[in-house]
Amino acid sequence: MQKALNATGKGLISEFAPGVAAGVLGEWMRGISVKGAASWVEQDVNLLEKITPNHRHHLGRLKNFCHDYKWMTLEWGIKAIRETNPALASLFLGWDEGREWLIKQLALIKQELQGGS
Amino acid sequence: MADKTWRMAFGERSGDSPPADEVLGMTVADAKRRRLERQMEIEDLEYRRKRAEMEKERRAAEIAVDKPSDSGFKISGGVNLGTIDLQEERRRAEEKSEKIAREKEQTLNSLADENSKLRDSIHAKDIDTLRMMFGSQMENLQRLIEQGNNSKKAQGDWYEEYQKTISIAQELGLQAPKGEVSDISIQLQLKKMDYDHSMEMRRFDREAKHQDRQFSLELKRMEREDRHAAERIQIEREKMQGLFQAPKMVGNVIAKALMEGAGGGGNGGGAVQSGGQITLEADAGEAGETECPQCAEPVGIGPNSKRAVCSGCGQDFVIKRNNPQTTAEEVRL
Numbered sequence: 001m002q003k004a005l006n007a008t009g010k011g012l013i014s015e016f017a018p019g020v021a022a023g024v025l026g027e028w029m030r031g032i033s034v035k036g037a038a039s040w041v042e043q044d045v046n047l048l049e050k051i052t053p054n055h056r057h058h059l060g061r062l063k064n065f066c067h068d069y070k071w072m073t074l075e076w077g078i079k080a081i082r083e084t085n086p087a088l089a090s091l092f093l094g095w096d097e098g099r100e101w102l103i104k105q106l107a108l109i110k111q112e113l114q115g116g117s
Numbered sequence: 118m119a120d121k122t123w124r125m126a127f128g129e130r131s132g133d134s135p136p137a138d139e140v141l142g143m144t145v146a147d148a149k150r151r152r153l154e155r156q157m158e159i160e161d162l163e164y165r166r167k168r169a170e171m172e173k174e175r176r177a178a179e180i181a182v183d184k185p186s187d188s189g190f191k192i193s194g195g196v197n198l199g200t201i202d203l204q205e206e207r208r209r210a211e212e213k214s215e216k217i218a219r220e221k222e223q224t225l226n227s228l229a230d231e232n233s234k235l236r237d238s239i240h241a242k243d244i245d246t247l248r249m250m251f252g253s254q255m256e257n258l259q260r261l262i263e264q265g266n267n268s269k270k271a272q273g274d275w276y277e278e279y280q281k282t283i284s285i286a287q288e289l290g291l292q293a294p295k296g297e298v299s300d301i302s303i304q305l306q307l308k309k310m311d312y313d314h315s316m317e318m319r320r321f322d323r324e325a326k327h328q329d330r331q332f333s334l335e336l337k338r339m340e341r342e343d344r345h346a347a348e349r350i351q352i353e354r355e356k357m358q359g360l361f362q363a364p365k366m367v368g369n370v371i372a373k374a375l376m377e378g379a380g381g382g383g384n385g386g387g388a389v390q391s392g393g394q395i396t397l398e399a400d401a402g403e404a405g406e407t408e409c410p411q412c413a414e415p416v417g418i419g420p421n422s423k424r425a426v427c428s429g430c431g432q433d434f435v436i437k438r439n440n441p442q443t444t445a446e447e448v449r450l
Contacts, residue, residue, distance in 0.1 A: 034417040038404040042420070082428045087406045091417030094425035094434070 017066035022080035024059055030084040034091050041098045047105040048112060062113060069110045074099065077106050141251055142244035149243065153236045157229065164225050168218070175214050179207075254282045262306060276310060279303075394433050397425065401438045 028051050029037075040050070048056070082089035092098045257278045397407060397418065404420040414429030418436060425434040 034406045034419075035404050037417075038420050078428070086428045087415035087417035089417075089428035090415070090426055091404075091419055091422075093428055094417070095419030095422040098419055098422075 017062055018071040018076065021059070021062060021066075021072065022076065022083070024062075025077060025080040026084040029081045029088055032085060032088060034087050037088050037091060037098070038095075041095075041101040044101065044104075046108060048108060059109070059113070066113070069113055072106055072110050074103050074106065077102055137255075138248045138251060142248055145244050145247055146240050149236070149240045153233065157233070160229065168222075171214070171218060171221075175211075178210065178214075250285065251282075254278065254285065258282060262303070394435050396435045396437055398437045398439055401440065407434075 028047070032040075039045075040047075051059075078089050078092055081092065092102045261278055395410060399405065399418060402420050403418075405418050407416050407418065407425075408414070409416050409427040409429060409432050411432050412427060412430040414427055416425050416427050416432075416434060418425045418434075421438075423436050423438070425436055426432070427434070
């Protein structure tokens with residue numbers, strides 16, 4: 001029964017992975033100002049280096065349950081950021097460079113996750 | 118032989134009744150004596166018949182030779198055939214016949230006496246045998262009566278012996294008075310045995326019914342427990358199935374919601390193109406944040422972006438960059 005529960009837990013988390021990852025991303029972007037994000041974009045900062053160790057730990061746990069990251073798209077990222085920081089979301093929506101930077105960061109995150117699974 | 122009528126009933130008590138064995142012996146002897154009397158009568162008749170025949174023969178012989186009278190007449194004649202004394206001859210013949218008859222009678226009497234003696238001895242032996250049997254039977258009965266109060270088996274044996282005694286008495290031609298036993302103690306014992314027997318049968322029936330009832334109740338209880346166990350198992354099974362289904366259902370709902378949200382992201386991602394455009398003025402290279410006039414959502418503006426989109430309502434903003442000296446609409450940073 002424990003095995004079944006574990007299996008069910010893994011399946012459940014894999015179903016919840018997009019939501020969980022969205023929550024994590026939203027938390028990362030909470031409190032970041034437009035100016036600060038703009039500077040990150042201009043400096044091409046790696047978002048993974050900016051996140052806290054706790055958030056990185058949560059991201060690492062996601063690797064154990066999720067093997068497919070097709071859902072990690074720009075729309076998903078903007079929607080996730082919009083939950084906590086709408087200004088930032090609109091920034092990435094309207095600013096081409098910001099959008100490209102976000103796409104790149106999402107690709108890096110995806111690579112990080114896929115590289116560890 | 119005297120004709121006596123004996124009438125006795127087994128166990129009948131009188132004031133001066135002889136002992137039971139004597140009574141039994143006398144009764145048996147009486148029966149056998151009657152048989153002997155009948156036989157002797159038959160023999161007597163036979164003897165008389167034979168005697169009559171002999172008498173008849175004798176008379177026939179007398180007819181052939183005249184009987185001399187007593188008046189003194191003598192007829193004598195002389196045939197010189199010697200001296201023939203017919204009377205003497207006749208007298209001798211009579212004496213001889215009488216002698217034969219006497220002998221025969223004596224023989225018959227002696228035979229009759231011997232016969233009666235033998236019969237008496239047989240009677241005595243039969244009586245002794247019956248007396249011994251009856252005595253032993255009574256001893257058994259007495260013994261079993263004494264043991265009867267202690268064990269039911271002894272009661273059963275006593276009853277069997279009593280039945281045997283009754284059967285022996287019936288063979289002897291005796292009959293018990295209907296419905297009653299003479300000895301009051303035996304009556305009491307019999308009544309007690311009947312009572313005990315009936316009580317035992319009632320108890321046995323009661324116990325049998327009770328055990329049957331208990332057995333059926335136990336069967337019903339076991340069936341009920343089986344049903345409850347099956348129901349509990351079914352409930353647990355359904356619970357587990359529900360438990361396994363719940364996360365799947367929740368995950369499906371969430372995934373569906375996410376998919377619907379992502380599907381609408383094209384529209385809901387703040388990229389809804391409103392009909393009108395709003396122009397914002399900002400300095401060159403200036404990034405900041407403003408409020409959407411339509412939905413009051415904060416709108417972020419990039420340093421050199423020429424347009425902005427509200428993430429809440431999709432309102433499109435055109436950013437007009439001014440030189441730093443030029444006044445512009447304040448942009449909240």
